[in-house]
Amino acid sequence: MNDKANKIAYAVFALAVILLGWQVDNEYYLQLMIFIGLNTLLALSLNMLMGYAGQISLGHAAFYGIGAYVTAILTTTYQVAPLLALPAAVGTAMLVAWFVGIPTLRLSGYYLGMGTLGFGMIVHIVFREWSSLTGGASGFVGIPPLEIGPVVFASGKNYFFLVWSVVMLCLIMCRRIIDSRVGRALRSIHDGEKAAAAVGVDTKKLKLQVFVLSAGMAALAGFLYAHLVYFISPGTFSFVASIRIVTMVVIGGMASIWGALLGASLLTLLPEWLHAFSEFEMVVYGLILMSVMIFLPRGLTRGVLDVYERYRKSHER
Amino acid sequence: MTEIGIFKTDADQSLFHSVIQISNLFRNSDFVLRIYGILKHQGLELANRWQNPKSSKKHAMLRIRNLKCFYGRIMAIKGISLSVNAGEITCLIGANGSGKSTLLSAVCGLLPDWTGEIELKGQSIKGLDPPALVRRGISLVPEGRLIFPPLSVMDNLKLGAYTRYKKKAAGAVEEDLESMMSLFPILRERFRQPAGTLSGGEQQMLAIARALMARPRLLLLDEPSMGLAPMIVEKIMEVLEVLRSGGLTIVLVEQNALAALEAADRGYVLETGAVVLQGAADELLADKDVKRAYLGKDYGDFYDAG
Numbered sequence: 001m002n003d004k005a006n007k008i009a010y011a012v013f014a015l016a017v018i019l020l021g022w023q024v025d026n027e028y029y030l031q032l033m034i035f036i037g038l039n040t041l042l043a044l045s046l047n048m049l050m051g052y053a054g055q056i057s058l059g060h061a062a063f064y065g066i067g068a069y070v071t072a073i074l075t076t077t078y079q080v081a082p083l084l085a086l087p088a089a090v091g092t093a094m095l096v097a098w099f100v101g102i103p104t105l106r107l108s109g110y111y112l113g114m115g116t117l118g119f120g121m122i123v124h125i126v127f128r129e130w131s132s133l134t135g136g137a138s139g140f141v142g143i144p145p146l147e148i149g150p151v152v153f154a155s156g157k158n159y160f161f162l163v164w165s166v167v168m169l170c171l172i173m174c175r176r177i178i179d180s181r182v183g184r185a186l187r188s189i190h191d192g193e194k195a196a197a198a199v200g201v202d203t204k205k206l207k208l209q210v211f212v213l214s215a216g217m218a219a220l221a222g223f224l225y226a227h228l229v230y231f232i233s234p235g236t237f238s239f240v241a242s243i244r245i246v247t248m249v250v251i252g253g254m255a256s257i258w259g260a261l262l263g264a265s266l267l268t269l270l271p272e273w274l275h276a277f278s279e280f281e282m283v284v285y286g287l288i289l290m291s292v293m294i295f296l297p298r299g300l301t302r303g304v305l306d307v308y309e310r311y312r313k314s315h316e317r
Numbered sequence: 318m319t320e321i322g323i324f325k326t327d328a329d330q331s332l333f334h335s336v337i338q339i340s341n342l343f344r345n346s347d348f349v350l351r352i353y354g355i356l357k358h359q360g361l362e363l364a365n366r367w368q369n370p371k372s373s374k375k376h377a378m379l380r381i382r383n384l385k386c387f388y389g390r391i392m393a394i395k396g397i398s399l400s401v402n403a404g405e406i407t408c409l410i411g412a413n414g415s416g417k418s419t420l421l422s423a424v425c426g427l428l429p430d431w432t433g434e435i436e437l438k439g440q441s442i443k444g445l446d447p448p449a450l451v452r453r454g455i456s457l458v459p460e461g462r463l464i465f466p467p468l469s470v471m472d473n474l475k476l477g478a479y480t481r482y483k484k485k486a487a488g489a490v491e492e493d494l495e496s497m498m499s500l501f502p503i504l505r506e507r508f509r510q511p512a513g514t515l516s517g518g519e520q521q522m523l524a525i526a527r528a529l530m531a532r533p534r535l536l537l538l539d540e541p542s543m544g545l546a547p548m549i550v551e552k553i554m555e556v557l558e559v560l561r562s563g564g565l566t567i568v569l570v571e572q573n574a575l576a577a578l579e580a581a582d583r584g585y586v587l588e589t590g591a592v593v594l595q596g597a598a599d600e601l602l603a604d605k606d607v608k609r610a611y612l613g614k615d616y617g618d619f620y621d622a623g
Binding site for chain 2: 185191194199200
């Protein structure tokens with residue numbers, strides 16, 4: 001039953017994406033929806049780590065940045081084909097996550113937060129200061145567009161379909177992991193590491209694996225970002241960006257696949273809608289986030305479902 | 318009456334007859350028989366599948382020699398030696414801080430900082446982590462139950478079989494799920510509910526069932542009676558006895574000394590990290606010092622003597 005509902009949800013989602021991509025011609029809206037897609041990838045990757053396994057990361061933008069910078073350097077400085085740079089970008093991020101994860105994931109709670117925060121800052125400083133490689137604070141210019149065979153992904157529409165196919169694939173992959181034995185084990189770590197260990201879950205190994213997977217997905221988003229905008233600078237991957245990803249996960253709903261999509265959509269669209277408030281923009285933005293958390297403390301996905309349940313119950317009587 | 322085939326040994330036969338007598342009293346033989354049949358049948362079947370029949374002989378399943386456990390620089394256990402016979406219920410009793418839970422944590426690998434020897438079936442378990450120990454047949458029912466509240470009862474049970482999926486087909490796990498729900502029918506009713514919505518007693522049953530899903534040889538229980546009504550405690554002890562009668566080896570850590578000793582074969586009394594008394598459970602039950610200190614009987618005597 002639940003499985004069926006899920007399949008219907010995916011079908012509706014895919015149909016909506018196709019319809020939107022087909023009908024919308026306005027470059028601005030296409031661009032906006034591409035960014036929603038990228039942010040969904042980021043939120044999804046962090047949700048696996050934070051929502052399901054319960055391990056907070058305040059440095060997730062670092063992996064996003066590693067993905068972007070590796071492909072930028074390889075394709076521009078070394079003239080590697082973008083398609084070949086993809087495994088390098090994702091692989092580098094995963095390797096870094098593996099090395100960073102071994103000591104950091106022994107921490108938990110606030111301490112893990114601090115550890116990952118420090119890591120994020122270090123990576124950000126490397127992007128900014130290693131000018132010969134990364135272009136320094138002024139950024140990296142002239143990244144080539146993505147080419148797969150004869151197809152060049154340059155126009156908004158092409159890129160829209162590319163990004164959203166990747167999002168769709170990642171959504172399905174995450175769903176499958178969560179519904180598996182490994183997914184159950186991940187959620188058990190969230191609820192209590194001691195109890196998880198008592199039933200025989202290798203908590204250390206599993207935490208490291210999900211951290212590496214999460215880093216890989218964030219790097220994939222970074223790769224797509226670099227070939228979308230052709231220009232990257234360290235500011236995009238700063239501490240603030242990490243916090244934005246955390247906010248997307250929390251606002252959307254922890255431990256929810258669709259929460260990642262909702263959170264990413266809201267946080268991408270809000271600033272655009274709020275331009276009308278000009279100098280009060282950030283105030284209104286903050287107020288909206290605060291009210292979501294006060295009235296729907298479990299995030300948009302669960303919150304909306306709860307409200308719906310209450311509505312249905314009150315009407316049954 | 319078809320179920321009579323299950324009761325093969327003399328002890329089973331006599332138990333069967335007393336059940337018939339009781340059921341005559343209640344004029345509801347069907348009900349009593351069914352309960353007994355389910356308990357006996359499931360318990361035997363479950364235990365037979367986990368154990369080879371030879372293990373009913375008395376050899377040591379777990380042997381601990383001169384165990385010392387440390388929390389940083391504090392020594393919580395100061396040289397304990399004990400032995401747990403296969404197919405028996407061994408209980409460890411003692412007040413808060415006597416080192417009962419620490420000992421269990423060391424045996425199941427959650428506390429790696431210890432010296433001495435711990436042997437499972439003659440093999441040292443030094444340096445093994447909890448997953449490796451679960452694979453070797455040690456399952457823990459942790460203190461305070463520690464079920465996974467937001468996960469469904471089904472997911473909790475399946476997590477118990479986490480270490481088994483790689484080796485065997487999921488079919489065997491499904492079978493065991495079914496067995497668990499026969500052993501604890503309440504879990505069938507609650508199958509898809511989040512485990513956090515269960516009552517205390519139900520959660521304890523879930524925690525035991527989860528541990529059994531790993532098909533252990535040695536089941537460790539840390540205060541299963543904590544915070545439960547006496548009737549539920551009795552029920553849980555009954556289940557443990559059924560599992561034991563099928564050959565499962567059980568170590569029971571309890572503050573509720575009376576309930577534990579009544580169910581157990583052997584007992585050890587711990588005090589501030591050392592064994593102060595040991596013996597057959599019924600001897601301990603009759604022991605004057607134990608009565609005074611842990612069973613709350615002869616309260617008057619205690620004061621008169623003082």
